[in-house]
Amino acid sequence: MSAVSDRLPTFPWDKLEPYKKTAAAHPGGIVDLSVGTPVDPVPELIQKALIDAADSPGYPTVWGTPALRDAVTGWLERRLGARGVTHRHVLPIVGSKELVAWLPTQLGLGPGDEVAFPRLAYPTYEVGARLARAGYVAYDDPTELDPTDLKLLWLNTPSNPTGKVLSKADLTRIVAWAREHGILLFSDECYVELGWEADPVSVLHPEVNGGSYEGIVSVHSLSKRSNLAGYRAAFLAGDPAVLAPLLEIRKHGGMMTSAPTQAAVVAALSDEAHVHEQRERYAARRTLLREALLNHGFRIDHSEAGLYLWVTREESCWDTVSQLAARGILVAPGDFYGPAGAEHVRVALTATDERVRAAVERLKA
Numbered sequence: 625m626s627a628v629s630d631r632l633p634t635f636p637w638d639k640l641e642p643y644k645k646t647a648a649a650h651p652g653g654i655v656d657l658s659v660g661t662p663v664d665p666v667p668e669l670i671q672k673a674l675i676d677a678a679d680s681p682g683y684p685t686v687w688g689t690p691a692l693r694d695a696v697t698g699w700l701e702r703r704l705g706a707r708g709v710t711h712r713h714v715l716p717i718v719g720s721k722e723l724v725a726w727l728p729t730q731l732g733l734g735p736g737d738e739v740a741f742p743r744l745a746y747p748t749y750e751v752g753a754r755l756a757r758a759g760y761v762a763y764d765d766p767t768e769l770d771p772t773d774l775k776l777l778w779l780n781t782p783s784n785p786t787g788k789v790l791s792k793a794d795l796t797r798i799v800a801w802a803r804e805h806g807i808l809l810f811s812d813e814c815y816v817e818l819g820w821e822a823d824p825v826s827v828l829h830p831e832v833n834g835g836s837y838e839g840i841v842s843v844h845s846l847s848k849r850s851n852l853a854g855y856r857a858a859f860l861a862g863d864p865a866v867l868a869p870l871l872e873i874r875k876h877g878g879m880m881t882s883a884p885t886q887a888a889v890v891a892a893l894s895d896e897a898h899v900h901e902q903r904e905r906y907a908a909r910r911t912l913l914r915e916a917l918l919n920h921g922f923r924i925d926h927s928e929a930g931l932y933l934w935v936t937r938e939e940s941c942w943d944t945v946s947q948l949a950a951r952g953i954l955v956a957p958g959d960f961y962g963p964a965g966a967e968h969v970r971v972a973l974t975a976t977d978e979r980v981r982a983a984v985e986r987l988k989a
Contacts, residue, residue, distance in 0.1 A: 628755070631754045631755060631757070632751060632754055632755075633747070633750070633751070633754075636747060636960040637658075637659070637960075639957075640658060640945070640954070640956070640957070643945050643946060643949040643954060644656075644658075644949075644954055646946075646949040646950060647948075647949040647951075647952050647953060647954040648952075649952075650951065650952025650986075651952075652952055652982055652986075653952065653982075654952055654953075654954060655952055655953045655954070655975060655979045655980075655982050655983040655986070656954045656975060656979075657913075657953060657954060657955050657971045657972045657973075657974075657975055657983065658954045658955055658956045658970075658972060659956070659972065659974070660784070660848070660931045660932065660972045660973075660974050661853055661974055662847065662848065662851040662852075662853050662974055663974055663975060663976055664851050664902060664905060664976075665851065666850070666851050666852065666854075666855075667850065667851070667892075667895070667898035667901075669891050669895055669898070670850060670852070670888045670891050670892050670898070671888075672891070673887045673888045673890065673891035673892075674855075674884045674885070674887060674888040675884075676887065677883055677884040677886075677887035677888070678884055680882070680883035680884055682883075683880070684880050684881060684882060684883040684886060685880065686716070686871060686874050686875045686878075686879060686880045687711075687715065687716070687871055688716040688881065688886050689883075689886055689887075689890075690711070691886075691887075691890050692716060692886045692889055692890055693711040693714055694711075694890075695889065695890040695893040695894055696714045696716075696859050696861065696889075696893060697709045697710065697711065697713070697714060698893070698894075699893040700713075700714075700828060700861055703816075703817075704816070704826040704828050704829060704842075705826070705828075705829045705830070706826070706828040706829065706830075706861070707830050707835065708835075709828075709861065712864040712867070712868070713837060713861055713862060713863075713864055713867070714859055714860065714861050714867070715859060715860040715861075715867045715870060715871055715874075716857075716858070716859045716881045716886065716889075717843075717858045717859060717860060717874075717879070717881070718856050718858070718879055718880070718881055719845065719847070719853075719856035719857065719858050720812070720814055720843050720844075720845040720847075720858040721748055722856075722879070723843060723858065723860070724746070724748045724749060724751075724752055724778075724812070724843070725748050725751050725752045725755060726752065726755065727752055727776070727810065728752045728753055728755065728756035728758050728776060729752070729755055729756040730870055730873050730874075731756075731775070731776060731808070733753075733756045733758040733775050733776060734756055734757050734758055735757050735758065735759075736758075736759075736773060737756075737758045737759065737773060737775045737776075738753075738758065738759040738760065738761055738773040738774045738775060738776075739752065739753040739756075739758050739759070739760045739761075739774075739775070739776045739777075739778070740760070740761050740762070740763055740766055740769055740774055740776070740777045740778065741760070741762060741763070741778040741780070742762065742763060742764075742778070742779075742780055742783065743762040743763060743764055743962055743964045744783065744785060744786055744958075744961045744962050744964050744965050745762065745778070745780060745783075745784075745961055745962060746780065746784050746785075746812070746961070747960060747961065749778050749780075758775075759773065761774075762962060766779075766798055766801070766802075767797065767798060767801040771805035771807060774805070774807050775807065775808060776807070776808050776810065777798075777802055777807050777808065777809045777810070778810055778811075778812060779795075779798065779809065779810070779811040779812065779827070780811075780812040781795070781811065781812075781813065781816075781824060781825075782813075782815040782816065782818065782819065782822075782824050782928075782929035782930040783926070783930065784814075784815065784930060784931075784932065784961075785932055785934055785956070785958065785960075785961045785965065785968075785970040786925065786926040786927070786930075786932075786934045787815075787926045787927035787928055787929050787930040787932055787933070787934055788926040788928070788929075789819065789822040789823075789824050789825075789928055789929045790825075791825075792825045792829070792831060792832060795811075795825060795827055795829075795832045796831070796832050799827060799832055799833055799839075799840060802839060802840075803838065803839050806839075807839070808839055808841075808866065809827065809839060809840045809841070810840075810841050810842075810843060811826070811827040811840065811841070811842045811843065812842075812843045813826055813827075813842050813843060813844055814843060814844060814845040814847070814848060814858075815848060815929060815930040815931060816844070817848070817849040817899060817903070818848065818849070818903065818906065818929055818930055818931060819928070819929040820907065820910065820927075820928055820929055821928035821929070822928040822929050824929055826842055827840050827842050827862075828840075828842050828861060828862065837862045837863045837864075838863055838865075839863055839866075840862050840863060841860050841861065841862030841863055841866055841867065842860070842861050842862055843858065843860055844858060844859055844860075844861065845857070845858040846858065846889060846892050846893075848931055849892075849899050849902065850892040850898065850899065850902070851902065852888070852889075852892065855885045855888055855889075856881070856885065857881065857885050857888065857889045857892070859889075905977075906931065906973045908977070909973045909975070909977065909980045910933070910973050912980055912981070912984050913933060913971060913973065913980060913983065913984065914927075914933060915984075916983065916984040916987040916988070917933060917935050917971065917987065919987070919988070920987045920988075921937055922935040922936065922937055923935065923936050923937070923938075925968070931972060931973050931974060932970045932971060932972055932973065933970075933971040933973070934958075934968055934970060934971075935968060935969055935970075935971055936958075936967050936968045936969070937967075938967055939967060940966065940967065941957040941958040941959055941965065941966055941967060941968055941969050942957055942959075944957075944969045945957050945969060948969070951986040951987070951989070952982075952986060953983050953986060953987075955969040955970060955971050955972075956969060956970040956971075956972070957969055957970075958970060
């Protein structure tokens with residue numbers, strides 16, 4: 625077992641523990657803006673669907689119920705503008721993190737193969753490559769990479785941590801480049817519902833992919849848009865030639881979403897009202913935190929979408945973390961997401977209204 629764990633970096637969040645203790649010691653309690661975990665209630669219609677499906681004694685299927693696949697394909701067409709998607713174009717997954725971590729292994733990648741991801745990125749892209757013993761490379765523009773050994777290209781739009789959104793023109797250019805070189809492209813679009821100053825576009829849009837899903841797959845999650853992080857509910861959409869083998873592998877591995885969760889996803893994807901309500905909550909928190917951080921002397925970069933503000937005072941991210949922890953505010957150091965984040969911190973919008981107001985008051989002092 626140690627041979628596997630030895631491939632992995634130190635779990636980054638463990639480094640934050642001393643600062644979490646400092647913030648927790650504040651007389652007014654901690655305001656935790658470090659982890660992007662939802663804090664608002666699961667919408668009642670989703671809870672009801674879960675409860676109604678609670679009597680599920682049999683094994684669920686890895687591919688999901690027909691109702692689930694119908695809900696996913698319908699959402700892809702309504703929300704992302706995808707065309708011609710069928711059940712063969714979709715695959716439920718057990719939350720998006722397990723997919724990111726195990727995809728290179730499930731694709732059969734290994735030594736001599738390369739996985740690419742953004743220079744500032746969710747750390748699990750690198751973890752996935754390490755687990756498969758594949759090489760990995762970070763990029764600013766993927767089309768400038770050497771494509772020789774590149775087998776898997778990760779996009780992330782809107783970005784975690786920066787909130788940057790790739791334009792339709794950039795996506796079109798990158799998709800064409802990946803296809804030209806026979807590189808499989810996976811686009812992590814888990815924050816696609818949370819555009820603020822930009823309207824995120826999916827690689828599934830026909831103006832991006834030319835009406836073909838060949839060589840492209842998008843990753844979607846209900847954790848943020850529906851407050852379902854605790855349900856582990858996500859799905860893939862794209863090239864059936866990629867998804868069919870993944871389905872077979874996942875059948876053998878027993879990687880199935882629970883039947884009650886599948887029912888909850890059907891309810892969640894069939895309703896937009898709760899998504900709009902949650903967006904309004906995040907928008908209000910974003911406005912308050914953004915103004916408070918700017919007034920406190922921070923600069924906010926990108927952050928045009930997603931659940932975070934990417935901020936800097938052009939100092940070590942750990943100095944910023946320490947100073948904010950002394951005010952009872954915990955944020956994530958930018959170098960968790962790559963060396964390029966060494967002078968930034970990530971501030972999450974995922975705290976209650978009361979805790980956000982507390983952070984705003986502390987930033988005024």
